[in-house]
Amino acid sequence: xxxxxxxxxxxxxxxxxxxxxxxxxxxxxxxxxxxxxxxxxxxxxxxxxxxxxxxxxxxxxxxxxxxxxxxxxxxxxxxxxxxxxxxxxxxxxxxxxxxxxxxxxxxxxxxxxxxxxxxxxxxxxxxxxxxxxxxxxxxxxxxxxxxxxxxxxxxxxxxxxxxxxxxxxxxxxxxxxxxxxxxxxxxxxxxxxxxxxxxxxxxxxxxxxxxxxxxxxxxxxxxxxxxxxxxxxxxxxxxxxxxxxxxxxxxxxxxxxxxxxxxxxxxxxxxxxxxxxxxxxxxxxxxxxxxxxxxxxxxxxxxxxxxxxxxxxxxxxxxxxxxxxxxxxxxxxxxxxxxxxxxxxxxxxxxxxxxxxxxxxxxxxxxxxxxxxxxxxxxxxxxxxxxxxxxxxxxxxxxxxxxxxxxxxxxxxxxxxxxxxxxxxxxxxxxxxxxxxxxxxxxxxxxxxx
Numbered sequence: 311x312x313x314x315x316x317x318x319x320x321x322x323x324x325x326x327x328x329x330x331x332x333x334x335x336x337x338x339x340x341x342x343x344x345x346x347x348x349x350x351x352x353x354x355x356x357x358x359x360x361x362x363x364x365x366x367x368x369x370x371x372x373x374x375x376x377x378x379x380x381x382x383x384x385x386x387x388x389x390x391x392x393x394x395x396x397x398x399x400x401x402x403x404x405x406x407x408x409x410x411x412x413x414x415x416x417x418x419x420x421x422x423x424x425x426x427x428x429x430x431x432x433x434x435x436x437x438x439x440x441x442x443x444x445x446x447x448x449x450x451x452x453x454x455x456x457x458x459x460x461x462x463x464x465x466x467x468x469x470x471x472x473x474x475x476x477x478x479x480x481x482x483x484x485x486x487x488x489x490x491x492x493x494x495x496x497x498x499x500x501x502x503x504x505x506x507x508x509x510x511x512x513x514x515x516x517x518x519x520x521x522x523x524x525x526x527x528x529x530x531x532x533x534x535x536x537x538x539x540x541x542x543x544x545x546x547x548x549x550x551x552x553x554x555x556x557x558x559x560x561x562x563x564x565x566x567x568x569x570x571x572x573x574x575x576x577x578x579x580x581x582x583x584x585x586x587x588x589x590x591x592x593x594x595x596x597x598x599x600x601x602x603x604x605x606x607x608x609x610x611x612x613x614x615x616x617x618x619x620x621x622x623x624x625x626x627x628x629x630x631x632x633x634x635x636x637x638x639x640x641x642x643x644x645x646x647x648x649x650x651x652x653x654x655x656x657x658x659x660x661x662x663x664x665x666x667x668x669x670x671x672x673x674x675x676x677x678x679x680x681x682x683x684x685x686x687x688x689x690x691x692x693x694x695x696x697x698x699x700x701x702x703x704x705x706x707x708x709x710x711x712x713x714x715x716x717x718x719x720x721x722x723x724x725x726x727x728x729x730x731x732x733x734x735x736x737x738x739x740x741x742x743x744x745x746x747x748x749x750x751x752x753x754x755x756x757x758x759x760x
Contacts, residue, residue, distance in 0.1 A: 313510065314715075317665075317741045318367070325590060329391050330541040335463070335466045335470070335556055335603070335629050337469075337650035339556070339557065339560065340466075340469070340578055340580055340596060340599060340600050342650050343560070343561070343564070343578075343579055344573050344574060344575045345517070346514060346517040346518065346521075346577050347561070347564065347565065347570050347573045347579065348570065348571075348573060348575055349503065349506065349510055349513065349514055349517065350506055350510045350511055350513070350514035351503070351504065351505035351506050351510065351564055351570040351571070352497045352498065352503050352504075352505070352561075352570055353502075353503055353504045353506075353510070353511045353514065354507075354514050354518070354561055355497075355558055355561045355562060355565075356503075356511070357511065357514045357515055357518045358518055358521075358558050358561060359553075359558060360515075360554065361515060361518045361519055361521075361522060361595035362510045362522075362549075362553035362557065362558075363550075364548065364714075364715050364719070365522050365549070365553070366546075366549050366550055366553070367705070367706075367707075367711045367712070367714075368477055368526065368682055368685065368686060368715060369525065369526070370527060370546060370550055370703075370705050370706060371685065371686055371689035371705050371712065371715075372385055372546075372685055372689070372694070373542055373543060373546045374692070374699055374700045374705050375388045375685075375688065375689055375692055375701055376388075376538065376542060376688065376706060377539060377542060377543070377700050377702075377703050378537065378696070378699075378700045379383065379622065380538045382435055382616070384617060384621045385526070385627075385685055385688075386398055386401060386402050386601065386618065386621040386622070387423075387621060387625075388401075388688055388692065389401050389684060389685070389688050390625055392691035392692050392695070393684065393687065393688050394751050395510075395625065395627070396747070398622075398627060398682060399622070399624055399627045399746065399750045399753075400629075400684075400731045400743065400747060400750065401681055401684045401685075402509065402618055402620065402621060402622040402625075403627070403746055403749075404626060404677050404680060404681055404743065404746060405614070405617045405677075405678075405681050405744065406517060406574050406619060406622075406648075406740065407471065407674070407677065407682065408523075408674045408675075408677045408678050409610070409611040409614045409615045409618075410609070410611065410615055410651055410652065411670045411671065411673065411674040412456075412523070412524075412607060412611060412671060412675075413425050413607060413608045413612070413652055413655075414652065414654070414655045414670060414676045415654045415671040416604040416605075416672070417436075417437035417440060417604070417605040417608055417671055418433075418437065418443070418589045418655060418671075419600075419604050420436045420437060420440055420601060420604045420605065420608075421436040421437055423436075423597055423604065424436045425452050426593075426594070426597045427597075432658045434657075437655050437656050438653070438656050439607060439646065439649060439653075440608060441612075441649055441652050441653060441656075442610070444458075444540075444605070444608055444609050444612050444614065444649075445645060445646075447639060447647040448609075448613060448616070448640070448645055449636070449642060449645060450539070450611050450640075454633060458609060459606060459609055459613075460608065462603070462605060462609065463606065464600055465598075465599060465640065466599065466603055467556070468604070469595075469596075469599045470555075470556050470559075470560055471555075472584075473529040473560050473563055473564070473580055473583060473584075474555065474559040474560055474562075474563045475561025476563070476583060476584065477492075477560075477562070477564060477566055477583055478562075478563055478566070478588065480566070480567050480583075480586070481493050481494050481496075481563070481566035481567065482498055485567075485586070485587070486700040487567060487568060487586045488572075488620075489568055489569055489572040490569075492566055492567045492586075493567075494562075494566050496565060496566050496567075496570075497562070497565055497566060497677050500569040500570060500571055502569070505571070507571065508720040512620070512725065513725060513729065514567060515722055515725065516725050516726050516729065517731065519675075519719075519722050520675045521557070523611060523674075523675045523678045524678075525549075525608070526678075526681070526682065526685065527610055527613075527614050535751030539702075543703050550703065556731075562657045563583065564579045564582075564583055566581075567582075567583050567586060568582055568583070568586075574702070578596050578600075580596050580599075581593050581596050584596075585712070608652075611648075611652070612652070614646065615644075615648035616641050616644040616645040616647075616648050617641065618646050619632045619641070619644035619647065620632055620633060620641040620650065623644070625748040626751075629689075630641055632647065632722060633643075667720075667721045669734065669735060669738075672734075672735030673735045673738045673739050673742070674730055674760075675725065675735075676726060676732070676735055676736055676739040677739050677742065677743075679719050679722060679723055680723075680739065680743065683716060683717055683719055683720065686712055686715050686716050686719070687716065689705065689712060690709065690713075690716075693708055693709065693712075701743065723736065
């Protein structure tokens with residue numbers, strides 16, 4: 311019999327693999343890649359490669375932490391052990407806020423996507439329906455969440471594979487397009503590999519880092535995986551292949567078909583490539599894919615925020631009521647609370663302009679980077695106490711890779727601070743961090759009085 315106070319270990323290897331993939335692929339690749347390409351040109355390929363390497367180091371650090379003690383259910387438990395209760399409180403509530411705000415932005419987007427097919431359908435109704443469906447799915451059991459996330463991820467994977475195959479074939483046969491002919495020479499024949507110079511190249515890192523937000527979510531599945539010692543390393547080690555194929559492969563395919571300076575930002579590069587070979591309804595197909603990606607992000611948010619609340623409650627950093635599990639070993643009350651917060655988006659669709667969600671999304675993604683820095687520092691502290699590390703899954707190149715990764719992600723935050731488009735988001739994110747430290751101090755004083 312399974313301990314009724316422990317999370318269900320129902321996520322299979324296939325689920326973990328697809329959750330890891332889904333965490334690495336967002337709507338940014340399908341819709342926002344055009345802006346990134348115009349900003350950096352073909353050098354965006356190198357940006358994805360570099361950021362992908364550092365994200366791989368991040369995931370190896372998280373993986374080693376999780377495998378060092380599989381009795382712990384998430385990476386927040388390790389933050390408490392190696393960085394203290396204060397940092398666990400700050401990191402946990404920041405991570406919860408990250409996913410809540412991202413889900414709000416994505417839910418707003420779903421209303422816009424559905425109106426593409428049904429212009430008269432109320433924009434607030436789509437988020438309402440999606441929240442209810444995903445809440446019910448997550449309440450059934452974690453296996454059903456894994457199954458749904460697997461299918462969401464599969465749709466995204468098929469779309470990317472189709473783009474890469476079509477793009478490579480068009481480049482090989484020099485298919486005629488509106489700008490000339492497709493070909494790999496397009497990668498260097500329009501101003502070189504670094505057409506926007508060093509500034510464009512370095513500023514592209516912020517856009518690329520945003521594309522990887524959510525990749526760490528596999529670290530919340532440790533307590534619900536059937537065989538974490540096998541499934542987690544498999545998911546993490548396959549990360550470089552996914553990065554190479556999905557991100558780098560798609561960028562090469564897009565810019566081989568259309569030179570970087572002919573990619574438009576008002577439509578998806580995916581639509582441009584598929585339209586070039588006469589695919590009927592390319593825009594409609596992509597709209598379905600990005601709707602799926604937005605639903606995937608919301609599904610991930612409902613899962614991750616409920617598990618984060620559960621972990622915080624077990625450490626007395628949130629109301630104890632969130633530790634209670636339902637019949638299927640699912641944190642039902644935590645699920646209901648996070649979903650109830652998401653219902654606010656239905657009301658906000660009436661009250662707030664769409665621009666506010668760009669700001670919220672920016673704050674969220676910056677806070678994700680803060681959480682990444684905390685997890686990397688947590689790994690450093692772990693290795694200082696355990697110099698040999700976890701015997702079969704150690705961080706490659708430690709301690710150099712840890713410190714270089716910390717410097718890299720910190721540098722990204724500095725770039726964001728100097729960019730007028732993201733400066734306010736950085737300031738708000740820093741204010742949130744300060745607020746969380748103050749909240750912890752207040753909570754401690756209240757608990758001492760009681």
